[in-house]
Amino acid sequence: MASLRTSSGSVLLPDTSSTEYHRLETFSNSHKEDDASPFLDSHSTRARSYKRPLLKTCLLQFLALLWLVPIIALLYLNFKNHVIGASAWCPGGKCWVDMFNYDTSITQHNLDRLDKENHNLLGTLQLVSKALEVWFSLIAASLVYIVTMMLAAKPDGLPIGYLNRPREFSELTGLFDPVLWTSSPPITEGLVKGTHKARIYLFVAMTVMLCIIANLMGPATAVLVLPSLQWIETDLIGDQHFEQYNSATPPGTGGFAQNWAWACNESQFTTGNYSCAAAATGPALDAWIDGFVASKGAVQALSQQDYVSFAFNYTFQASSDGAISDYVYWAPSRQVMADLSDDLYMMYNVSTGGNKSSLAHPSEFESYATYNNSLQVRLQRSGPVIGTRPKVWTGWRDNTTVTTVDPKREIRCYSSYTPLVEDSASGNYTRCVRTGTGWDLANKQASFSVAGAYHADTKTVGPGVDISVFFSDRAAFLSNGAFPAGFSGKCLTNGSIPQGTTCDWNQIFLDDQPPQVKNRSSHVNTVEMRITNSQTSALLVVDFVAFSAFTRYMLDASPLTNPLSLVQTQNLSDTGTPMVLDPAWTLAAWSADVNGVLASNRTTTSMLLGVMEAVLKNPYKELEDSLIYYLSLLPVIQTLSLIDHNLTNVSSTSAPDIQYPRMTRNARLNVWAYGLSSRTSYLGIVVAITGCLVVLIQVFLGLVDRRLHRSSTELLIAALEHPPGSEFTSVPRNEKEMARVRFHLKHNNGPRSLEFHVKR
Template sequence: MAEPDTNAAKTSRATQTQSDNQGPQPQPGLEPKRGPWRFFDPRNVIGFLWLGPALAILILNFRNHIIGSGLNCRSHCRIDPYSTSQVEQIERLDSTNRDVLGALQFVAKGLEVWFMYVAASFIYILAVHISLKDDRLPVSLLLVYAEFMDLLYLKDLAMRIRGFLKDRRDKTGAPDAPPPTIHSSVLYVFVIVAACLCVIANLMGVATATLVIPGLQYIDINMHDSTAFNQLLSADPPTGDFIRDCTPGNLSSGQYSCTSNLYASSLDQLILSAVSTERHQAAYGAFTLPAVSQEDELSLSANVSDNIGILWSPVRQVSREFSADLQNFYEATGGRNASHPDYSVYPDSRRFNQSLQSQLQRTGPAIGLFGDCWSYPGPRVFRLADDRSIRCYGDFFVTSDTTVTKCIRWGAGWDDAASASSASFIIPDFVSQSDTPFDITVTVYTTPSARYLHDTACFEDESCDWDRIFSDPADAEFPSLSDSQQTYQYDSDGTDRVVWCDNTAYLSFATYAVDPSPVSNLLHLAQLGVLRDRPDTDTENNRDRAATLTLHADWTLAAWSADATDGFVDGSRGSSTSFIIAYQRFIQNPAVGNTRFNLIHTYSTLQAASLIPYTTRPLSTSSDRRLQREREDNNPYTAATLTSWSTVQLWKYGIDSRTKTLGAVILIIGMVVVIATTIMWIESPQAPTQVVVSALFHNAPVGLQKKDIETGEPLRATDSMRLGMMDNSGAPAANETGTGTGPGGKGEDELTIQETGNT
């Protein structure tokens, strides 16, 4: 047998080593076609077009796009607020909306499947890019795109790559081995990227569904917040022109009978409602319902908060201002007295015609009243001087078997006399036929302080130290009642007993809300949502009990339409008759008559409180708003921004929840993946066939490799193409040949495998 040509073998091995160090060279037929024209490849265009719907969805949500009352008919299928067939309209809209929502779910699923194609392309092209920089490429990387959606598969792949890198470290540890061209961390990063993309692709369906399906939401329109509450004018007598038909001259001279045109019948209605609800309570055990009173366009009713001892009275000035909002709703929706709405004041009123339902809202002051009434033989009066006295009222029940006595200071000689006031009027008896009529004299005392005493032993010898009693801190049991308060005294010549009532008033703020539909809210009743309803116990937010109000006694005269000069109420009025009867029942049998008399007294006090006006100040600069926020933080019971707005319900897009925010983030990441895929596609480094050739060139399986007889080194494979590598004679080497087609080729690439070394 001929001696082997060792020089030729060495030359061949040297040539092969140089080829190994340089890596596989692109061959004619395998060299990828480059250039911007690759952008228009159908496989790239299909993925790139995913950006269109994704971008549209994001724009709709970030712009808070409003659709309207129906998903397929916008404003022309709105719920007519003046129609009695609103239920049928809602059912018809609901049916069409369900169809559209179902179709949008199919759209979301289609976008998810579409993105899976893009994500698979991204993983495959990334593997192709990595193949250029690794001298031993795991062929399994080229198949990740087919199974990367399975996290368990990625776990197995990571373990295989770990074994592959360990094997490579063993092989490259030889002194003459070429250094690796890529760090092992790159392959781990590749697996991490694949895992992250797996998570994004699996969440893409939920993300697109969250963003592509609009929500039925309440949004606020016609927002005005440029006015702040300044002062409630409760400590002063009625003045100005805030009551229609009452001139400033009438009020300043005490001619409060001018209020009778609007408010005499209103008080009659309140008191008759008190009688009616008390009778229903006695007959059926029914709830005691508050009475309703009208002011301009709205109806008003007291609010019973969670603190059931306090009744919150609406303020009529808020109702008068609120009526302009209601009138604007009618103008915008074509209702009663419809005209062109003023879009400069109410810029978003067109939304009323797109909404399923609407609600008008305002923030305004509310006055809370706390008190009760008792039947008592008569007050104990201690005259300390001509201009100073102490008035004490007993039988104030703390519990069923414990009473205290309330004492107030009266007279011009006291230091705080300037803050005190009183008023008196007579309710004549047109009911009783007895020789001694039950004309009721009503006297109201407003004093800046009071004391509630358990021990009255000093009353007998008149040895009470009143200066000390009133200078000492108030009883811890009655801290909120010991400041400014009112004492009402009802007495008559027809009996030797007196009915007296204790009352404390508080300031807070409420959201006045009105459903403007005349079908669902025919009375235009305003609901009061009191923002803070515990001024008596909330010492943290009601510092120094600043929310405790001083109610001037003349407000009671204005409520009863009684002049300060003669102080008579028309005895033929329904309120007068009901009051006389309730008074007689109470003094004859307190256990039976207590409820009705308390309701009548409370409703008359609510009427007085509702008349009290307030002043405002503008918030025109950022400094004004900053100072207002500080006031509200320091004492929210006495400071508030008088905001007005409307709330409408309609279908809209928007990033208004955490889930939608997460969906937007996932969708944006998906867009980045699409753009990255397009860039890598345009700059694709090699054809798929070349990747396979590179893998075969470098990765003969260990244990199956033939070895050189002389050196013991494993034989390597060389590749040649039709127009590729030739032997010395210019003819193709042909010890072993084979043909194949690359993953992206057309059958033109012909692969020749030649053993080098000794045979």
């Protein structure tokens, strides 16, 4: 058998065409270790240290440690949710979109310019992400090499199958290589010490983990280094708390009413002369009605408050079969709308460079300035909202009774009443309400009228409409008009109760009303609109319960995306706390004086007269015209929107927010920012933190173990220099068993600084 020789004639390997492993005994017995000329040091016999110089070691570990700087910075930016601004590239924190420019093409040009800059920056950051990934891969490879060399230097050595792990550990395909999983010594093998087995198993687990981390590091750093366009919530501002509504008392100019009743003084409000507010509330109601008619019945007709517009909203309940059973309409608070209008005006001044000293609240200017550096701004305020379940129905003389109990107490009853909007199966009731302060001091009533309209075709003036508004503490619903057992029918009759008739009113006005009408049985409001001619009279009746709740108001401040400055209400419930409502608020909504007469030429009054004359012609007709419904509903919504509320500086520590909710404002900003806004960002955080631990371990081991780095060539040459022995004599000729054979590395000072030994 021929042998391979070096240029100096030294024997290295037996010459064979077989690819299987060969026993070391096949080498010539004459081949002695002293005769071999090691290739590694064949040209030099000078002594050298196997340890790396301390300065070089510190420098290399410093470069590894330096990887933590950008990673920790990225972790900080993401944990802090650092906001960059309207662009991903925003030097100085100022990227002006010019949101309120009257020439919207300039705003659009700014948006396009920022978008182009974003693409350029994000492309560059992708390269940064790749650089961080490669950097970490080098550090991880160094760690695997150090651990491999440390284990190989142990007396028990390391399986030959793991000799190339420092070079192959990051290859995902290597996880499917059987050698990785079969080179470890079997648990039941008694020739290998338990501590050695544990070290090998931990080594394999470490390399597998580092393989996963190294391959995830690229996506992880990309997630962390690339900012995203996202909506963020700014901090809440405001230390005042909601105290109460002023609904139980008539409007007064001392509160927010002065905002919409700017032409009125306190004496006019005290005497109930609300026509002084006609310049404000009159057009507001008329415009709302006009908007409804112009939109052909669209329920989202808009109303205006200063610089913003709004529409009432609604929710509904559905029965088990999916049919809508009851609508809940929500009237936004004009007081909150006025605050949002101020917010919008402040935003306008911030964007256009206005002088903050000329503003009403200059101290708040800076808080709005932070909103300017964004692509879109949604101003938000928490505040009260009033809901109602209105019922509109027609009546006539035969189905209405008014019973006089005494001078301070009356009972008004209306027959053929179905409580729910679209559920005829909800029952037929006689609805009775208590009116007069003799029942409860909160029970009040007020009235006004609308003058008849002149008809040019007949040259006559039509009948007018008398409007009476009642607030009642209690309402009772008699199913199919049936009286409770033992209750005399004489107790509910037109006029006075006959003498000698005993009436136990507690039998009717019970707290436990039928479920279909329970939410309409307390704090009830009734608006009677009566029209009369020489033959008969007819009623259009609106009854409702007002209840308070709280919601979040949102205004998109950009004229580009919200040219109408429309305010939206969010997270509306379907219930609330019933409110006492003074009838004077209804008069204020109509701009009517107590017992006054409204002109017939206003939009609202002229339409009301037309509807009432139609009802008078056919009082028994079902309400099918949506105009009738919304002509009755919109004045109610207008009434509820006017009701103002008081705020207090009470501390939340002395009164919980449940009792006195905190009224706050903030904004949602569409900005480029870092943050944990997705599941992938959490994965990036975990991978990055794990990478930091890997780097720290590598730096520590690199400083402790300063052995020179040995290339694959050096390891191969050292293996070839290993003198033949009988290590593979009893090993089956297959890769699995051969890979389990252990090798041991010995590091020396001198010409032959690396020795490779195979052992069983």
